[in-house]
Each structure stands twice: as C-alpha cells, then as structure tokens.
Amino acid sequence: MLEPVALHQTGFKVPGLVQDARGVVVGTHAATLLLGVDRLVALLRLLSEELQLDDVLPSLRIEQVRNPLGAQAYLLGLGSADSLLLDRLARPARLCGAVLCVGAGKHFVPYRDRRAPLGYDARELLADAPAGPADYVFYSEASAQPFARVRELSPLALLSQLTLLATPGGARLALRELLGLSAGADGGLEGALGADRAGTAVGAAGDERPLEEPLWLTAPIGLLGRVVGYLWERGVRADLAMPDALPPPAGGEVPPPAVELALLRLRSGPAGLLERLLGVPGLRLYQPAADRLAVELGYTHPLRLGSLTSLFAADRLHLFSGAQRGFTAVPIDRLIPIERLVELRRPGAPPSAGRDAAVAPAVPRPAAVVDGAAPPAGAPVVLRVQLQLMPQPAERGRRTPTATLVPWQRALWLSRLLYTLPAALLGGLVAACIDEGVLVLGAQGVHGLPLGTLLYEPTARVFIPLGWEFLPRLPGELLAAQLGGVGDRCIVFLPGQGQPLALPLAQLQPLTQQLLAPMLPTVRSVTLHGEPPAPELQNTPISPLSTFALWPLWGKLEEDKP
Amino acid sequence: MTDLEWAERFLGRFALPLVHGAAVQVGAPLARRGAERLLAAISGGLDGTVAAEALAEARQRRLLELVPVVSAPRLFEDRSAALLLVALHDLLFLHHPAAVRLSERQAELLRGFTRQLIGRAAAQLPRVATRLPEADGEARLPTGAAEPRRLSLAAQRLLGRHSLLVGLFRLWRADTRAPTFWGERDYRGVTPPPARLRALLGRARLALPERRHVRLLPELLARRDSAAAVRELLAASPLTALLPPVGVGLLPELVGQAAWLRLPAVARLVVARYLALGAGPAVAEAGEAVGALLRQRERALASRDLMTLLCLVSHLHVCVALSETPLPAAELAGPAADSYALYAVVAARWPLLCAPQDVLCEPRLNARLQTYLLACRAAAGAARLREFDELCLDALAAGPATGENPAPRTHEEPDVGTRSLP
16 A cells, blocks of 8 residues: 655655655654554653653644544644654654554555655555545555544543552652662661650751752641641741632632642751651652652652643642542642741640640750850859860871862972873862962872872861861861851861961862963854864965966966975 | 876865865866866776765765765766866965966956856756756657656756855855064965064064954855856856855845756755745745746746746745644735735636645645635735736746746646636
C-alpha cells in the first residue's frame, strides 16, 4: 500500500502531504496508533523527557478509536509540519512499538524510516466503506485500516488515572537526598534522633538547614493544632495554607473533599525532625516537582510534570499522593506563618485542652539567666577569660595550610611563580590584596606556594598561622560564635596582632585575576549555532616596488611566488 | 611549478577558506592566465589532490544544511564553476589596497575580463530544465524539461555552485586604523606594521590600533562598477541569489531568478527560506515583491515567470491557511494587504494555481482554505482587489512584452485558463 517518495516528487496521492525544505514528507498533523493505555503512557513518558510538552499541548489530542473489527486503540495526534520535531517524535514512538504517521485530514502514512529516507506516499487511497465514512485511515506496507473515533481523552483526564511509582529506598532515602545528606551522614541523623529522645532540643545549629525548595506537609484537620504547636516549638519555619471553605463567587457548588486536609509549607527544619514526621500516621511530605506541582516523598510521577505545567490551574497546588490515583488541588493563595496559629497560654497556666490536662507533665521552674553585662550574685568580679593564640607543640602542628599571606616584598616572587604552577592548582586559588600583602586562599591547600606566612583553618573561614593554636581549645562552632559569627567573611589571625582581620568573601578574586595583566581578545563575528564561522578576507601584501606584479600578463601569479 | 600544484595552492588559500570559514587570502589578480591554469589543472586531475578533497568535503557539509542526501560536488562536474572562483578573486582584488596602483585602463580591463568569466559560467547553467512546454499540440507530451533525471542534475549543479559562493554573504574583513608617523592610516584587510616601526618618531607610541569589522558584500554593492559584477556573479549561481542566509538582511532575489523556481528542489528551499521569517512576514514579503513587479511599467519578466511567482505566493498562502495561524484581520493596510489581495485574485481568476489538487479535493482542507480566502478578501478590501485584478490581467492575459505566451496548459495542470472575477 506504500511507496517510497523520490527526492523531487511533485504530487502525492495522500492529500496534504508535502516535502519540506530537506525533502522529507510531512503533513500538517502527525499521529501514532497505540494498542493500549500502557503504551500510551509509556510514549508520553518518553515524550515528556524528549521535549517540552507544553509547546505541543495546544495541538495534542488523545482519542480512543475502533477499527471495523471492533479492536480498540489509542490515537495520539499533534499538529506539526516540522521534520526535525517529527524525527524526535519518531524515535520514542518506535521504542514503544508504534509507528509515527503523518498526514492531514484523515489519511495518514508512516513517517520516513531507513527504507524510505524521505518518507512514504500511499499507492492508492482507501475508499470509504458504505456503512459509514471512517474518521481516520492508517496506511501500512500490507494494508490500509480505517478507524472510527469512539471518544476523546483529555490529557488531564489521563493524568487523573495514573498512580505514582515508588522509588527505591522509600521516603527516608528521598528525604536524605533532598537534604544533601550522603549515606555516611546516617550517624549524624540518628544522632540527632537519639539526642531528641534524650530530651535535648532537636535542631541545634549544625542540624538545621534552610531547604532549597520548600516541602509541603499535609495533615488531617484534627491533628493540625498539635502539629503546628510541635513544629513551632522545634523552631521550624512553616506556613499554613488557609483553606477556603466559602463557595466561589459564581455560585457554583464545590464538592467537599473525602478527608479534610490541612496543608503546611515547610521552609526550614532539622533533618531529624523531618524524618520523624514521615513516621507519623496521617502526615505526608511532598516534594515540589514543578511549579504548583508536588509529589509525595518516596514516589515519582510516571511523566515529567515539569513539561505539563500549563495543564494545571495557576492558583492551586496539585498534590500527587502515592496512596491514590490522580491528584488533589489545594488553593494556596493565602499562606499564614504558623507563629500566628499557635495556641496562646498564660505562663504557668495549665494547658487548655481537657485531654492534655490529665497527663500534663510537671512544669520545670525557669532558671534565672543573666546577661553578660553584670555578673550574677556570688560570682567573682572577672568572669570572662581571653581567647589566646599560643604556639603549639610540633607533634600537634601537622595541619594542611589552606592560605598564605605573602608580604609585599615577596609579591614579585609570587608573580614569577605563577608561570610554574599547574593549571589545576592555579584554578583553585583566590586572593585579596590587603595592607600586609597578598592573602592567597586555596580550598585544596597552598602547597605549591612556599612563600609568606602559611595559615590553616581550625574551623571554616577562620585562619591562624601554622604552628599556632587557640587556647582554650574550642570546637569549631563555638569558636566561630566567639568571634561574633563568620558569616560571609573570613577572619585572619596574624602573629603579633591582637585583633584579627575580617575580610569579606566578595573581595576575594581568582589569583590570576589579581596578578595577571588582562589580555583582551580580538573581536570576531558571532556565528550561529551549527554554522561554520564567517570567512575573513585577508589581503596579501604586494610589494610596492613592483608595479608589474599586479598585472598577470607580465608579473608572476600569487602561487608562483616562492 | 606545475598547473596542478599551482591550482592546489590556490584552492588552499582562497576556495577552501571561503567555503569552510577561515582566512581567505586575496593577492595579485589571476585574470586569464589563472583561469587557464585552473581549467588545465581540473583536466589534469585536480579533484584527486588533498586540497580538492578537502574542498569537496567542505562543500558537501554546507549542502547537508539544506538537503538531507547529497554527494560531494567535484570541480570536474562543473568546470565553469571554477571560473566563478577566479572571477570572485579578481573582483575582490579590485578592493585590495594595492589596486590603486592599477591604471584606470588596467582596472577596466580586469573588470571586463571578470564579467566575461562570469558570463561564460552563466551560459553553462542548465536552463533547459526550467523550460515549459511550447505549444498546445505538443504540450501534452512529456518534454525534456520535466524528466526527473534532468531536474535532479540541474538541481545538483545549482547546489554545487551555491556551495562555492555562499561564503560571500558572510565574508568580512578586519580594517585597522593605526597611528603612524604620517598620521592616521587605514590598513584594509592587512596587518599593520609593528607599533615600534610605526612610532619611530611617532607621537602615539602607546596608541592602540582601532580594529573594525567590515562586511564585504555591502561594500561591493555600494560601488556601481562592482555591484553590477556581483549581481552577475549571483545570477550565475541562482540558488545563491535565491537563498541569502537568514540574518544577513537580504531577501531572495526573485526578479532574475523566477524561472529557477520551476525546479521543485529550488522552490522548496526558497519557500523554507521565506517561512523562516515567520508565516505572516513570509506572506507579506513575497506578496510585496511580486506586487512591485506587477506595478512596474516596463515588463522585466516573461509571463510564464510571473505565473511561477504567483504559484510561489499561493504556496506560501496555502501553508499559512493550513497551519494554526490566526486568520488575517479585515481592512488591513501595507504590504500584507497587497499579498492577501494578490492571493484572492489568483484564487478567483486561476483556481488551480491557488492550491495543490489534493488540498482542493480533500473536503476538510478545502473548507479551511475557503475560510482563509474569505478572510483574505476582507483583509484586502474591494478597491485593492480591483487594482490587483487589473494588474494581473494586464501582466498575464494581455501578453508579455517579451513576446512569450502566457503560462500554457500542461497535462498536470489542466486548467489555468482565466476565469471571470465573481
């Protein structure tokens, strides 16, 4: 039924077929026939990875069709006459056992393949059956099959029938990956859990971290008060999406959801606490998959939702849960911080809830804590001791130097040394010019620079000279806190100077940028992607002494010159 | 030095960089001696040399951007195309700084010889492939022009020449203005002497040369003498004239090259070049160009070529009509309205020219086309429709100034007869 198309073919049997600029046969529409809904979903999964489905959604249509024998199939069609796009569509279609066809109206022939690099045309058109005209006719090598449309299936209806896929490792592993905790951090996570069970506050400075993207938490309405109180007491920054119980202004009736759910947006929180929330029945954590779309932790959606955002309403968050098909839309136009929702209590008063009153624990007496301005009663007059920089014994002094301060007298040596440094080392060095000299920092160490005063980091971004240490020996966080917080600067202690230097990180620039003279490139024309560069005309100098050289009747040709 | 070695060096410094995109070296003019040596080298097996192999590969790479399957073009397949290279070299030499040392007479001789070479190459174009059937009696028999093999060879030759000359559109030159002892001096496409030499006694030892990026084609077209030669050069490679790359600010030159649109491969590439502008601008640009031709008092084109151009405009409109583009608004103004009026008149007078037969036979596509046509009539307005109807009748039905007949009936297009406007 098919015949390959020649390069300069001018007429086609199938209406609407044309050859594009490359000579490939295209129509105004492309369609593929899939034998089951599983293959349809598989093809959509591949397509959502291959291209941005939002671009083709306006013309994308899914229809259930039936042939004269009663066999049903799904037709996935879209409007495209671009052979480059069709090439990209044909590959996943072939992977799903289907054939991409092109045409216009109702007749479709297979798109180009290895046997026909430019495409196919039908030998003859199938006449309509007397019982009734077909809606679509698909031509193949052996036959031409008419199909009648049964119903149209919108992409949103298809999405509401899909279930999520469980990811290996479940929600806990997904949470760890989300927080950037490696497998080696299990101990830290469990440690945080253990500390909480022992009664210590969870979410100490080292455990809590702001989330790159907020997590969403759903809880039954009955648990909302307790969940909000719990989160607030642990210092979690969260907002509650205010549910809108009023009917829309148009007067339409909103069907009540099966379970009343409250939606919370978590902006930061300790890792251990988030993991503990996963174990509470009724609570579910959702991870953002795209704008206004979130998927339950531990699951993944079969389709790449980021390419389908235009299907969903703009003012709602769509939650895809692993326990049910489809999705739930929740309005998120009003978010209220949970500090506004915590139940207020008078200090010393018993909790108001009757259920809690029976098991209320004994309230500890608050200790009187004084600030540093005045010593408490009974304390000696001098309470605070000074942090001192002391030389340390040689056996404890084997630290990796990560910075060096090169005095200005040695700056010329440093600039000469740049010529010998390997590129890998040179690329990792940053520097700042200060009054004392050139401060060079290297995250991987400054072994290649045997110049100046070598410095090491007892804690992040605090530098002290090699061979010295702080007394008393404080752990890193406390040392940073003692120095007033490191923040976005680095603090450098120099021997002989009582007060350390604070240098904003923004002033650090690559060492090469500090010491090398700039070399400006020659301006060239910008070439488009995939095109060769524009040729440049260069006039060969011609000797001014030889007038005859210009005239080939007497002079030598250019190539004849030695 | 043998001719083969000479030609290989010429390809290496001029032709290959022009196609591949590198530094094109222009030296002393080649003129007759160079052309003869190049032709002798081609006869002596130039295509087997390393430079010619590289050139063929680069030409094939350029052509693969246009067509999916093409073999590497060789020089011996179209010997006259090599003459275009010599002509282009000498044309570029006339803009060389040393060209001022030629006398007026010498420059005129060189320019004349360049145009002679171009004319010799243009005479070798396969114009027979664009020929239409002559008379009613023999018109129904297949003619030599419509043979697929002949069409394929013609397209291949056009593509081959295009691959050699397409670099002309992007050719540029770095001009340097540098301070010297005698004041500011321009170095056009030449590296200025070292700063130390320039500033022996100079006041501007530290002044940096100022480099400018100059595109060659506008400069060539700005001078009247070289503009004529460049236009003839493009006419000798019709595909190059019809396919200026997107981004150089030039549109297909339809006036001299309309006949070549009868080759399907050429027509497809030109339609794609127009559609690269976007559906609306493509229709407007093509309609404006053809409308301007119709309004000319002196007839530059034969009727059959004008009919071919009307087919091109119609094809663009069909592409717009069958796509999802919104319909034109009523009572438009400007070139877009001219284009809509032209298409509405063509559809009314010569219905088989306005759309392919398969589109007209398919009810759904035909219905969409008719809706688009109604929108075109509304967008053009009654006055503009009448104007274009008269212009088309004057240009086509009244008979051309060149003495050729209007577009004849062919077996494939049984009815292109004029109908009365409803």
